[in-house]
Amino acid sequence: MKPPSEKTAGRRTSRPSFEPLQxxxxxxxxxxxxxxxxxxxxxxxxxxxxxxxxxxxxxxxxxxxxxxxxxxxxxxxxxxxxxxxxxxxxxxxxxxxxxxxxxxPSLAASLVTLLRSQVLPALELAQPSLQRILEAAQKKDASPEVIERLGRLNRWNTRALELFPLLLPPPAGS
Amino acid sequence: MKPPSEKTAGRRTSRPSFEPLQxxxxxxxxxxxxxxxxxxxxxxxxxxxxxxxxxxxxxxxxxxxxxxxxxxxxxxxxxxxxxxxxxxxxxxxxxxxxxxxxxxPSLAASLVTLLRSQVLPALELAQPSLQRILEAAQKKDASPEVIERLGRLNRWNTRALELFPLLLPPPAGS
DNA sequence: CAGACAATTCAATAATTTTTGAACTATGGC
DNA sequence: GCCATAGTTCAAAAATTATTGAATTGTCTG
Missing domain, CATH: 1.10.10.10 (Winged helix-like DNA-binding domain superfamily/Winged helix DNA-binding domain)
Structure with missing residues (x-):
């Protein structure tokens, strides 16, 4: 629910009061x-x-x-x-x-950092899993089509991991 | 965890039962x-x-x-x-x-469709707003820096809208 | 057309994420 | 060191989002 009262200069829960958004x-x-x-x-x-x-x-x-x-x-x-x-x-x-x-200064750079922080960890985490999954599929019955799919997924992930640092260089510190 | 029976036993509110995930x-x-x-x-x-x-x-x-x-x-x-x-x-x-x-067949194409459906509407919706916001800023005091920022945002949005259909062609039907 | 089968709809519920605010920690100035 | 100011933390509450399943709609088959 919304706070019960509407006073702009409300004392109730002290909160700095400034001009509302235009x-x-x-x-x-x-x-x-x-x-x-x-x-x-x-x-x-x-x-x-x-x-x-x-x-x-x-x-x-x-x-x-x-x-x-x-x-x-x-x-x-x-x-x-x-x-x-x-x-x-x-x-x-x-x-x-x-x-x-x-x-x-650069919103573009900011977006890059944001994307990196979301996508990179997922890619890194996935790498060994995808490897294992592909091997498991090969060892088992798995149709050629599935093997092909999983292989492609694997290669993609690897390439994405390689490309990421090139496309979106990490912050200066590391 | 796993229901003991395997066949399509459940008639009433039960669920089809199949091999659990590997x-x-x-x-x-x-x-x-x-x-x-x-x-x-x-x-x-x-x-x-x-x-x-x-x-x-x-x-x-x-x-x-x-x-x-x-x-x-x-x-x-x-x-x-x-x-x-x-x-x-x-x-x-x-x-x-x-x-x-x-x-x-193509996971890449699927991702593209997904992205399109999320990003395109946002870009389209934003276009007139950003225009208005920039004009409002120009009419008012707004520092040159802010005007510059808003102008850049505007141009970005426009370019993104132009580029999107080229990069990610829409489905055959339209 | 009836009846069975397949899937969709959507209000209720469950799960998850975001926000809040009071207690707490850190820091600067004296 | 002490006080006041600045900002952080985190458990609880609120808001949002996802899932469920009974009721419903659609549709194939005989």
Whole structure:
């Protein structure tokens, strides 16, 4: 259910209060939310990214929480996700204690990091399994057609694993 | 775990009973389930596809239900999904009433259909929104940086829409 | 056409994922 | 060191998504 009351300056559960989202900000968020959904990225994460994307400058924790009206926990986890996938950067403003966030320069690069983190582990995990499965099929009755299919799957997986680092170079650190 | 009887014993609300999945079938299902998960395809759908993928011949409704131990509803919906995305084909066996299913020859083509169905609508829906958002930003204060970002997003979306039909030609019918 | 068989539909339920917020930890300034 | 501020953690609640199966619809066969 929704919170029971509607006070913009509500004292009940203290939450920083900022200007609500403008229509065009909502529309942009819808876009990012939908795109993120395809890759299983939660709404709250997409909303944070969207807000930063259309912001005129870096924003801090409380501003994000206030504008989006979400919980501290969600903001914290959302920023962590975006950080981990190198989709946002923190900007140090001298004299200010709080961190301020802005989107990484290249959205393309961000998507790449995101994809990598989802697909690569699956490919790696699959490699030995697919090998075993193919061998099991060969050892048993398995029709030539099935063997052919499994072989192809295997080769694909291997090639994908080889190609991935070329196409999407890993972050500088490793 | 396993019901003791093997024949089509159950008349009332019971399920067709077939040989349980072999270890290598489970392993393959794990692979497909994981991959499907990335695109938000439900487990049951991936399991059905996986079963057909490693089957020595086309399978019918009851065989699928029996081997996977899932409900009629799930099998029906799963087959519908796979049909709609052109990932399986029905094979007519003369004299037999039931339809029998097998995977489409090319898994690559299947993935393409899947991707198309997820991404294309999102891109199409976004087009006018992004346009409006950019205009709104230009009309208002919006920093040059934000305008630049939104413009790039816009161009990307447009290009993606143009490229999609080239890269992934639509099904024969249209 | 009746009856049996095949599959679909969809409301109810189950499973999973996301969000919340209060307690907690970490850090900077004095 | 101490206090205030900044952010994290995680168990519980809420929201979302998937599965089930009884009722229903469609359809082949004799």
């Amino acid at each position: 229509p065009h900000e909502i529309e942009l968020a819808d876009f990012f939310v939908r795109m993120a959904g395809i890759l299983g990225v939660p709404r709250s994460v997409a909303e944070i990214y969207s807000l930063l994307y259309a912001a005129s400058g870096p924003m801090d924790f409380d501003q994000i929480q206030g504008r989006l009206g979400m919980s501290k926990g969600s903001v914290s986890q959302g920023l962590k996700f975006l950080r981990d996938h190198e989709m946002i950067l923190s900007v140090k403003v001298k004299g200010a204690r709080r961190e301020r966030w802005q989107p990484t | 270890p290598h079938e489970i392993e393959l299902a794990d692979f497909f389930v994981r991959m499907a998960g990335i695109l938000g395809v439900p487990r049951s759908v991936a399991e059905i596809y996986s079963l057909l993928y490693a089957a020595s011949g086309p399978m019918d409704f009851d065989q699928i239900q029996g081997r996977l131990g899932m409900s009629k509803g799930s099998v029906s919906q799963g087959l519908k999904f796979l049909r709609d995305h052109e990932m399986i084909l029905s094979v007519k066996v003369k004299g037999a009433r039931r339809e029998r299913w097998q995977p489409t």
